Amino acid sequence: MTTPQSLDERFRDAVSALRPPEQRRAPGDPVRDGVTLTGARALELFDAQLTSRHLDLAARWLRSFNEGFHTVASAGHEGNAAVAAALRGDDPALPHDRAAAFYCARAAAAAPENRAQRLEDAARDILRGVVASVRDPISGGRDKVFGNAGLHLVPVVSPPAGHLPRAVGLAYGLSRSPDPRWPADAIVAATFGDDGIDQPGAAAALHAAGWHDRAGRPIPLLLVCEDDAAGGPEPDGWVASVLRGRPGVRYSYADGCDLAAAHDAAAEAAEFVRRERRPAVLHLGTVSLLGRPGDPDPGPELARDPLVGTARLLVEAGLLGPDDVITRYDEVGWQVRKAAEEVLGEPKLATIGEIVASLAPRRPLRVAHAITDAASRAAGPGASGRVRIFDGRLPEQAGPMTLAQTVNAALTDALAARPGLLAFGPGTTRGGPHGVTAGLRERGGDRVFDTPPDATGVLGLALGAGLAGLLPVAELPGLADLHGGEEQLRGEAATMSFLSSGAYRNPLVLRLPALADPYGLGGHRANDNSLAVLRDVPGLVVAVPARAEDAAPMLRTCLAAAEVDGSVCVFLEPASLYQTRDLYQQGDNEWLAPYAPPERWAVEHAPIGRARIYPLGTAQDLTIVTYGGGVRMSLRVAARLAADGYGTRVVDLRWLNPLPVADLVRESLATGRVLIVDETRRSGGVGEGVLAALVDGAFVGSARRVAAADAPVPLGPAAQHVLVGEDAITQGAQALLAR
Numbered sequence: 001m002t003t004p005q006s007l008d009e010r011f012r013d014a015v016s017a018l019r020p021p022e023q024r025r026a027p028g029d030p031v032r033d034g035v036t037l038t039g040a041r042a043l044e045l046f047d048a049q050l051t052s053r054h055l056d057l058a059a060r061w062l063r064s065f066n067e068g069f070h071t072v073a074s075a076g077h078e079g080n081a082a083v084a085a086a087l088r089g090d091d092p093a094l095p096h097d098r099a100a101a102f103y104c105a106r107a108a109a110a111a112p113e114n115r116a117q118r119l120e121d122a123a124r125d126i127l128r129g130v131v132a133s134v135r136d137p138i139s140g141g142r143d144k145v146f147g148n149a150g151l152h153l154v155p156v157v158s159p160p161a162g163h164l165p166r167a168v169g170l171a172y173g174l175s176r177s178p179d180p181r182w183p184a185d186a187i188v189a190a191t192f193g194d195d196g197i198d199q200p201g202a203a204a205a206l207h208a209a210g211w212h213d214r215a216g217r218p219i220p221l222l223l224v225c226e227d228d229a230a231g232g233p234e235p236d237g238w239v240a241s242v243l244r245g246r247p248g249v250r251y252s253y254a255d256g257c258d259l260a261a262a263h264d265a266a267a268e269a270a271e272f273v274r275r276e277r278r279p280a281v282l283h284l285g286t287v288s289l290l291g292r293p294g295d296p297d298p299g300p301e302l303a304r305d306p307l308v309g310t311a312r313l314l315v316e317a318g319l320l321g322p323d324d325v326i327t328r329y330d331e332v333g334w335q336v337r338k339a340a341e342e343v344l345g346e347p348k349l350a351t352i353g354e355i356v357a358s359l360a361p362r363r364p365l366r367v368a369h370a371i372t373d374a375a376s377r378a379a380g381p382g383a384s385g386r387v388r389i390f391d392g393r394l395p396e397q398a399g400p401m402t403l404a405q406t407v408n409a410a411l412t413d414a415l416a417a418r419p420g421l422l423a424f425g426p427g428t429t430r431g432g433p434h435g436v437t438a439g440l441r442e443r444g445g446d447r448v449f450d451t452p453p454d455a456t457g458v459l460g461l462a463l464g465a466g467l468a469g470l471l472p473v474a475e476l477p478g479l480a481d482l483h484g485g486e487e488q489l490r491g492e493a494a495t496m497s498f499l500s501s502g503a504y505r506n507p508l509v510l511r512l513p514a515l516a517d518p519y520g521l522g523g524h525r526a527n528d529n530s531l532a533v534l535r536d537v538p539g540l541v542v543a544v545p546a547r548a549e550d551a552a553p554m555l556r557t558c559l560a561a562a563e564v565d566g567s568v569c570v571f572l573e574p575a576s577l578y579q580t581r582d583l584y585q586q587g588d589n590e591w592l593a594p595y596a597p598p599e600r601w602a603v604e605h606a607p608i609g610r611a612r613i614y615p616l617g618t619a620q621d622l623t624i625v626t627y628g629g630g631v632r633m634s635l636r637v638a639a640r641l642a643a644d645g646y647g648t649r650v651v652d653l654r655w656l657n658p659l660p661v662a663d664l665v666r667e668s669l670a671t672g673r674v675l676i677v678d679e680t681r682r683s684g685g686v687g688e689g690v691l692a693a694l695v696d697g698a699f700v701g702s703a704r705r706v707a708a709a710d711a712p713v714p715l716g717p718a719a720q721h722v723l724v725g726e727d728a729i730t731q732g733a734q735a736l737l738a739r
Helices: 004-016 039-064 080-086 100-109 112-130 164-176 200-214 238-244 259-276 299-304 306-316 322-343 352-356 364-379 403-417 440-447 455-467 479-499 548-565 629-643 661-669 686-696 716-721 726-737
Strands: 188-193 221-227 250-255 280-285 421-425 448-450 471-475 508-514 541-543 568-574 612-616 622-626 648-652 655-657 673-681 702-708
Touching: 004 039, 004 306, 004 322, 039 080, 039 100, 039 112, 039 259, 039 306, 039 322, 080 100, 080 188, 080 221, 080 259, 080 280, 100 112, 112 322, 164 188, 164 200, 164 221, 164 455, 164 479, 200 221, 200 455, 200 479, 221 238, 221 259, 238 250, 238 280, 250 259, 259 280, 259 306, 299 306, 306 322, 364 403, 364 548, 403 421, 403 440, 403 548, 403 568, 421 440, 421 455, 440 448, 455 471, 455 479, 455 508, 471 548, 479 508, 479 568, 508 548, 541 548, 548 568, 612 629, 622 629, 622 661, 622 726, 629 648, 629 673, 629 726, 648 661, 661 686, 673 686, 673 726, 686 702, 702 726
Parallel strands: 188 221, 221 280, 250 280, 421 448, 421 471, 471 508, 508 568, 541 568, 622 648, 622 673, 673 702
Antiparallel strands: 541 655, 612 648
16 A cells, blocks of 8 residues: 555655756647647646645545544546546536545636635635534535535535436436526536446446437536556556447547646547537546555556656646746645644534534425415416316316326326426336326426436436426336435435535435235235335435325425425335225225315425324224325224224324324324334334334333234235235234223
């Protein structure tokens, strides 16, 4: 492993061995023959590179006495300063964790008349992230990321290349709808390391970019892969093969250790993307010079140190002498060390309230007002524009509806009321896997479209579109399909507002046919009943409407929360109840519900975190806490208990995150007997959260759980032995009532 001391010494030795030429170039001339980078520009970028290098050294110094908490080094990647120079300052960029030179170059370019001061400020901002200072300009001390809303830098918070699907979505969003933050001809840039090339994020982003390009959708996106792979500047390795082989994505290569070559290649790639509005990938050869403990010594790779390369470029052009380079290097080092000493004493986050302040803001009154506003738009002067989807009738005129029909009508109204809403997913234009989105394409035009069947790509597209100011409503075929892309929810969506102190957000409503049907076809993928992956994601809203009467109000709440608060909402639609009509007996149609006209939307508003209570009989003997398909089964069981003289109150949680704790504790205390009916597995299921809420709420009484078995759901009738059924609910209720 190269140490900071050895890297510093080798730089000095290499620069001291350089010899100036007999003829000097003017600062306005190309720094060498055959390139467009001028000497003056090279000097400016060299300062950004020097600042980046000394930031790495300062981070190691801070860590040596436990005051620095992030030491992933940019050493060897300083050529990405050339990428920053090729972009405009108002091009949104998503830089990865070795982008210190990129950050410094962009910061300095934002104020050309005062570049030195801007570089000092940039160094101070980056070091604030290293020491977890609350004055960090993007995360407020929550993590070390390269982000700055004023510089149009979006923080990257996920595993290698996990941010690339979002970059695709942001480029797509900017091409669809102008955002006041960015000009109409802006392009999106995202950098990533070669360690991400085989990760799902890179594969999904490259595939999606090419797919949308083939579909004729503009994607002004520049991806920059910084490749540490050994083998020198010739792109004959695996990374080049992967990047070259992506249809619809233009490929180019440059040696990232050669500032002039990297600058010209980046400028040419950025110009192509801006002119053609098509995706491109720039492959930069780089080196890793300050690895982690235990990494092998880079040895010969030190000869490719980008700082030495730029110093050689400047010395051979006669713009600086070796002594001038060393002096410049030391002056920058002194400024960075001074900044490091200054940020040491800055305050850190001190309370849980400070930490979570930007996690998931909840403004229920504004959400309620947003629903009222949407209703006004639907019922106001433009009411004639509402789509008549049932034989020429408005949905409220069509009579009682199923859950599937209600979701369809609510989405139709949402498309009419919100011009920035997009509805998409695999097969969305054909109705989706259950026909729920049938007809939406005709009503929403090109705002309703299909995507490749890849969860990572779908979610990334949604997150980027939300970042661009749109309101994405994404759809996946089922809960099992989410697992391949869940990192986009966990690592990207749920953390963006948290790690950007609210400067960036990604409003999202993700629709999923979910949960299981004990009388359906069975099979694990069709009946995936595990929600554990969603339950522990801080800030995520998880909604489960059990019936048509709740589906539209809850969907409107999710849309309004995404619009107002930037909330990330997962809307789980019980697939077994999509077409259910009856409740207690065949033909009673009691599971249907009329669609509310706009003037009643505010009245029927379903706030996040509020349950729905169904009292049966005296409602004094037993409380059943459930959700989704468990609601219908529990109501049927409660009706039979009422016939035997027992009063039951059925609590439909409706919201699984945040749980309606106050409602469930109140209703449980009212009877002292609680039966939890949980469609998910006994281990890691929703019931565990309900039990914990009861304990925390000082519940005193008896409680039992009825949950699915800890097993995958088998095919056919055997599924009934794994999933919750009415017999198990009845037995659980009788056991409690017998106490």
